[in-house]
Amino acid sequence: MAFDKKLAMRNAEKYLSQGKIRAAIGEYRRVTAQDPNDVVTLNMLGDLYVKDNDTDAALKCFKGVAEHYSSQGFAAKAIAVYNKMSRIAPLTTEMSARLAELYRQKGSVVEAKSHYVTLAEDYEKNGRKVEALAIWKQIAALDTKNTEVLEHIGETYLGEGDTAEAIAAFVEMGERHLRAGRTEEGENSFRRAVAADRFSPAALRAMVAFKNEQGSGDEAREMVAGIYREKPGDAEIGKLLFECELMHGSAAEAEATLIQIVAAEPSSYPLLLELSTHYFENEDHASAIRSLVAASDHLIADARFDELAYHVERLREVEPMHLDLLRLDVSTASWQKDEQRYVDLLKLLASAAREADAVDEERSALMQLTMLCPNETYLSQRLKELSTEHGFAESDQSSDSFDAQFFGVSVTSVNESSAAKGSPGSLPAFESTADPKANTHGQSVVSAAANGNGQVNGETSIETVDRLSREIDSIKFYLDSGYNDLALSAAEDLKSEFGLRPEVEELFETIRRNSVRNGAADMEPGTTGPVSLNPAPEQYSANEMEDLFTDLGLDPIDMDRSADFETHYNTAIAYQEMGLTEEAIREFQDAAGLVGPNDGTRRFYSCANMLGHCFMSIGKPHLARTWYERALEVKGLTPEEQQGLWYEYAHSCESDGDTRTAAAFFEKVYIENVGFRDVSQRLERMSVAV
Numbered sequence: 001m002a003f004d005k006k007l008a009m010r011n012a013e014k015y016l017s018q019g020k021i022r023a024a025i026g027e028y029r030r031v032t033a034q035d036p037n038d039v040v041t042l043n044m045l046g047d048l049y050v051k052d053n054d055t056d057a058a059l060k061c062f063k064g065v066a067e068h069y070s071s072q073g074f075a076a077k078a079i080a081v082y083n084k085m086s087r088i089a090p091l092t093t094e095m096s097a098r099l100a101e102l103y104r105q106k107g108s109v110v111e112a113k114s115h116y117v118t119l120a121e122d123y124e125k126n127g128r129k130v131e132a133l134a135i136w137k138q139i140a141a142l143d144t145k146n147t148e149v150l151e152h153i154g155e156t157y158l159g160e161g162d163t164a165e166a167i168a169a170f171v172e173m174g175e176r177h178l179r180a181g182r183t184e185e186g187e188n189s190f191r192r193a194v195a196a197d198r199f200s201p202a203a204l205r206a207m208v209a210f211k212n213e214q215g216s217g218d219e220a221r222e223m224v225a226g227i228y229r230e231k232p233g234d235a236e237i238g239k240l241l242f243e244c245e246l247m248h249g250s251a252a253e254a255e256a257t258l259i260q261i262v263a264a265e266p267s268s269y270p271l272l273l274e275l276s277t278h279y280f281e282n283e284d285h286a287s288a289i290r291s292l293v294a295a296s297d298h299l300i301a302d303a304r305f306d307e308l309a310y311h312v313e314r315l316r317e318v319e320p321m322h323l324d325l326l327r328l329d330v331s332t333a334s335w336q337k338d339e340q341r342y343v344d345l346l347k348l349l350a351s352a353a354r355e356a357d358a359v360d361e362e363r364s365a366l367m368q369l370t371m372l373c374p375n376e377t378y379l380s381q382r383l384k385e386l387s388t389e390h391g392f393a394e395s396d397q398s399s400d401s402f403d404a405q406f407f408g409v410s411v412t413s414v415n416e417s418s419a420a421k422g423s424p425g426s427l428p429a430f431e432s433t434a435d436p437k438a439n440t441h442g443q444s445v446v447s448a449a450a451n452g453n454g455q456v457n458g459e460t461s462i463e464t465v466d467r468l469s470r471e472i473d474s475i476k477f478y479l480d481s482g483y484n485d486l487a488l489s490a491a492e493d494l495k496s497e498f499g500l501r502p503e504v505e506e507l508f509e510t511i512r513r514n515s516v517r518n519g520a521a522d523m524e525p526g527t528t529g530p531v532s533l534n535p536a537p538e539q540y541s542a543n544e545m546e547d548l549f550t551d552l553g554l555d556p557i558d559m560d561r562s563a564d565f566e567t568h569y570n571t572a573i574a575y576q577e578m579g580l581t582e583e584a585i586r587e588f589q590d591a592a593g594l595v596g597p598n599d600g601t602r603r604f605y606s607c608a609n610m611l612g613h614c615f616m617s618i619g620k621p622h623l624a625r626t627w628y629e630r631a632l633e634v635k636g637l638t639p640e641e642q643q644g645l646w647y648e649y650a651h652s653c654e655s656d657g658d659t660r661t662a663a664a665f666f667e668k669v670y671i672e673n674v675g676f677r678d679v680s681q682r683l684e685r686m687s688v689a690v
Helices: 007-017 021-033 037-052 054-073 075-088 093-106 110-126 129-142 147-159 163-179 183-196 201-213 218-230 236-247 251-264 270-281 285-301 305-316 325-335 338-356 359-372 377-390 395-406 416-420 461-480 482-496 502-517 544-552 556-577 581-593 602-618 621-632 639-653 659-672 677-690
Strands: none
Touching: 007 021, 021 037, 021 338, 037 054, 054 075, 054 093, 075 093, 075 639, 093 110, 110 129, 129 147, 129 163, 147 163, 147 359, 163 183, 163 201, 183 201, 201 218, 201 236, 236 251, 236 270, 251 270, 251 285, 270 285, 270 305, 285 305, 305 325, 325 338, 325 359, 338 359, 359 377, 377 416, 461 482, 461 502, 461 639, 482 502, 544 639, 556 602, 581 602, 602 621, 602 639, 639 659, 639 677, 659 677
């Protein structure tokens, strides 16, 4: 039979009219059991339990009513119920906590504080100091003018050995005294904070702020300087001293302190920007630039290019042709991949360097520009003038620029030996996405002058042979990637440095064979450039061209596809050099779709190889594997090409987590050519890992 609430309520009222309290309680219990949210009936049930002298049952009912009102946001109703409970039984710790919270919600500060004090004292009486301190802190937050409670908190935390919390309490106490106009009491509070821990940055900052407000900044600076001398490695105290010196001392003193701070803690470098701004606002532009240059490496490392650009732009408004500022502007343009701005700034830098007679600076800028602007011949002419006038080897500029374009590194970082001898300042090349892992030995074609006694630039003959081998490896990598013309140019540099040694002759022969296979050019062994297989054709009309194709047995449609391939492939190369890897991948894929793996050319091989490098550079080795596999399907690969593909395929497998396949292909390379790149080290490392 279904429960009838109305009938139960009528029965309860009837029992009450007859004075039968327990019978009424029974009916009301049935109602609340069926409807727990009927707090009105639950409250009546509690009142009946009080009349029946069942205090525990009454408190249980009232607690349910109070919690319901509290959860619904009716603080006043919940407080009334708790007060009713306090009249029939002493307040428990839980009841005091709930009442304090409810009064706080209601905005009754005095009543809330009273209950919090009762609660805190109860915790202290029972040895629960941690809970008591938490309540005292709530009291302090509630009563924003109370300083006595903060003093109690501070002393208690000191007794517990928690110096940081004690200092926080004393500092807040001092600030409250100051807001109330009690200066002496405020200073005493800050002194207590410093006394708790004289090396605490929080305590020192509070005291310094007080001294500054009182016009005693010099006194504060002397105090912090003395403490910093005791603990010179503390970066936080050092920062505070820097601020004091900047405000009340000299900028030179502040800069000297800051140099120590940043050396000990490089993450403090933003203070260099603060110092640069200080110098700028005081029109000391040279010092502002010096501070910005000191911060620039850190800003670039943290990719804060916009922030660097802001400071550079601001200073260039007053020093537009300053070499350091132009160099930094070049850096931001490079990292932001803004090629046109990068070129424009390099030209400005070259011009400014020429005006300042900064030969190395000008030469470094021109070396980049000659690669980026090959049609602007005045740049290469000026570079030759510098080389002739100052005795620079022309081979240096071509090889260094080659690396700058294809590996996205600065000239000086490529040629460390030149940097050690005072070569041009580091200028960032426009960033390329060429995968640095593809050339794992990390070497470039670095030209030098042979001295005829078995040494090159001071290297021993053994070192020379070793370096020559590495350089040849690099050039073969360019061949593998389809850069025949560039490989030839690099080989010419190698020849001018080392002479026509047997290894160099063999390299030229490899390039010649590769050129013949591609149908591009032919060379006599040891010659200095390509010899065209076909003379340049005359200009023909469209009909004449079609007739010519027919006479030669060629399909004009195939010729169109070839032109389309060249367009897509060259566009892909351009995108890749600008750092637009996704766009480069799309163009390489379009180019690959126009040719076949075995159409008698090297076009599909070049596309597949480049796609493998692109996918590796964006962290997708599983896709790189697919393209390297397709490249390996091309017929007529030379042993060098096959070894290069095996190596790259193994590298992609290793990056993809397939170490078994990676090891197998590294072994294939090792079996064919034990000296190929770093294959022996890779195999050794993999065997150790296994």
